[in-house]
Amino acid sequence: MSSAGAGMPSMIDFDRISRDRLPALLRSAPKAELHIHIEGSLEPELIFQLAQRNGVALAYPSVEALRAAYAFTDLQSFLDIYYAGASVLLKEADFFDMAWAYFQRAAADNVVHAELFFDPQTHTARGVDIGTVIRGLHHACQRAHAELGISAALILCFLRHLSEDEALATLDAALPYRHHFIGVGLDSSERGHPPEKFARVFAKARALGLHLVAHAGEEGPPAYIESALDVLQVERIDHGVRCLEDPALVRRLAAARMPLTVCPLSNVKLCVFQDLSQHNLPALLDAGLCAMVNSDDPAYFGGYLNQNLVETFAALPQLGARQAYQLLRNGFEASFVAADKREAWYRMLDAAFAGAVTAG
Ligand code: ADE
Ligand code: ZN
Numbered sequence: 001m002s003s004a005g006a007g008m009p010s011m012i013d014f015d016r017i018s019r020d021r022l023p024a025l026l027r028s029a030p031k032a033e034l035h036i037h038i039e040g041s042l043e044p045e046l047i048f049q050l051a052q053r054n055g056v057a058l059a060y061p062s063v064e065a066l067r068a069a070y071a072f073t074d075l076q077s078f079l080d081i082y083y084a085g086a087s088v089l090l091k092e093a094d095f096f097d098m099a100w101a102y103f104q105r106a107a108a109d110n111v112v113h114a115e116l117f118f119d120p121q122t123h124t125a126r127g128v129d130i131g132t133v134i135r136g137l138h139h140a141c142q143r144a145h146a147e148l149g150i151s152a153a154l155i156l157c158f159l160r161h162l163s164e165d166e167a168l169a170t171l172d173a174a175l176p177y178r179h180h181f182i183g184v185g186l187d188s189s190e191r192g193h194p195p196e197k198f199a200r201v202f203a204k205a206r207a208l209g210l211h212l213v214a215h216a217g218e219e220g221p222p223a224y225i226e227s228a229l230d231v232l233q234v235e236r237i238d239h240g241v242r243c244l245e246d247p248a249l250v251r252r253l254a255a256a257r258m259p260l261t262v263c264p265l266s267n268v269k270l271c272v273f274q275d276l277s278q279h280n281l282p283a284l285l286d287a288g289l290c291a292m293v294n295s296d297d298p299a300y301f302g303g304y305l306n307q308n309l310v311e312t313f314a315a316l317p318q319l320g321a322r323q324a325y326q327l328l329r330n331g332f333e334a335s336f337v338a339a340d341k342r343e344a345w346y347r348m349l350d351a352a353f354a355g356a357v358t359a360g
Contacts, residue, residue, distance in 0.1 A: 005285065005326040006257065007333065009350050016357045017321035026309040026324055029352040030345055032113040032331035033106060033294055033305050035238050035261035037157075037187065038137065039086045039119055040297025041102040050088035050097070059084065070300055075219050075270050076189055078300060086122050095136025103144035103152065105298075109306040112345060113151045113335055116141070117185055121159045121170055130170070134177040153336065155213065157185040158201060160193040167201040175208075182336055183211030185238065186228075190220040195228040202232040211336045213261075215239055218272060222246035229258070236261060236334055241272065244280055244287070254288040259334030263296035264312045265303055276315035285323055292331035325353050 044063040060066040072078040120130045141152035158167035184205040216228040218239035228234045240260035273279045284291040298304045313319045332345045
């Protein structure tokens, strides 16, 4: 498939959308966000507020000192500080407040659909009941729908640095809340923890009718993407940017229209790419892959969804209106929603781009 891409509407003349209109168009267009760790949306200000509310001691004296520590050299250096930040989350209201803050920012970015990752093991390890976590997040999803018009869903992630037995116990503990989450994912330290380590728990989740996704090919090799597909049978790959090292794998991903939830600012902050101008997003689209842009852990990586989009397009002159449309459409295509909802979003997206075409 060429860079013309799947599902491109023939009636929109993308060549007549000038580059200088792109930032405003990217900001105002309707969007789906499919790769956001809700614990990664915890801003330093809220970390301090919750620490005070819950009497939790922090290793940093101030918001500024904490923010200054956000200089990461790789995934693990980030995860260490990310898990420390999450230590302030104890009560249902804390999980609600965190997710509600995210939804307000997402609404400002014109996100109309969000599938939120959450890491229950980060909290149950500190004695927090899994029901406390899920109920707080679920209430925020309900309020986001009612008050902001955002359709929202939860995806429970297993921490891959822990054992599969612990993941199985987590899934069992979450089953009373089965109706509050739509899928399972796999995150945390990638290297040395291949997807196949979680074959049984993903088989069990599949049997329960849950959607399946996994981080693969962020820091780990293309072989991890293959085993996420072959062993875990995932429906989306989170990140997946290292797939380009294996041309046969790229062909397979493109033929299957396997979504890759790419996170450009995250990739730069975690040193997967040296800077945004080096990012392989244009090459992923040129290869016909179903890639889209996401924020990953926006409180830690320098921005929410619109920031990711606008900065990425500013840094990569190969990306124009056609690619903007394709990325946003891919986000809706890859979302776990009913077809009629998706079709309605495609129409909204078409209207946004058609409105940006200059006359003449
Ligand atoms: N948990 C939160 N953010 C993550 C990322 N980018 N990769 C793996 N695990 C994560
Ligand atoms: Zn992630």
